[in-house]
Amino acid sequence: MDHLTKLEEMLDRANTEIKNGNYESASNILEKIIDIDSNFGKAYNHLAYLYEVKFKEYEKGETLYKLCLEKSPMYPAVYYNYSILLSTLGKHTELKELLDTALTIPGVVKATVFNEYAIMYEQQGKLDEAIEYFKKCALDTLDKNVLNRAKESIDRCKLKKELL
Incomplete structure (x- = not known):
């Protein structure tokens, strides 16, 4: 061995x-x-x-x-x-740099990376950017559960926008 x-x-x-x-x-x-x-x-x-x-x-x-x-x-x-x-x-600055790099790595599931961008933007209150990345996540996946979670996340962000 x-x-x-x-x-x-x-x-x-x-x-x-x-x-x-x-x-x-x-x-x-x-x-x-x-x-x-x-x-x-x-x-x-x-x-x-x-x-x-x-x-x-x-x-x-x-x-x-x-x-x-x-x-x-x-x-x-x-x-x-x-x-x-x-x-x-x-640590959003470091996170964005890491996610930018992740998108260049072979074998990385892009939908997962897009979801992490979206969460980051949502945490920062940048709801339009969050929605865009949840959409990217949804459009990039073939997994129905990931798709449903992304849709629920978009709905959550839209609700938050109504509160603003």
Whole structure:
């Protein structure tokens, strides 16, 4: 078994631990992957997710997402995960830069990126821009659930506009 295959198998094990709610165990496996190969960017993404979502240590999560981007800039998952953290923290300038880059990465689901732009604009009270991006999301997806969610989001933004 080659080096990369071993790391991918360890990553799969960590994912299983995360799914089963064994966050400490997952964290240990991910730390071990990084000890073996500090350039294996996917491990940083998964560890960042744990720090952000499960441990609520946002700064540590942000640092780890940045390391993932540095080591594996073509890994689509980091763009989704990191964008949610930046949105949570209200870091809209960094978020827009990340989303602009995400649209250039092969394998990134553009509808998901458009949705993140829309949420960002809605959070900023830029409702017309939010509606435009929710429309882009809707038109770019083949998933009926994503389409329905985008339509509901557009309706929500229109309601907010009526209140202004």
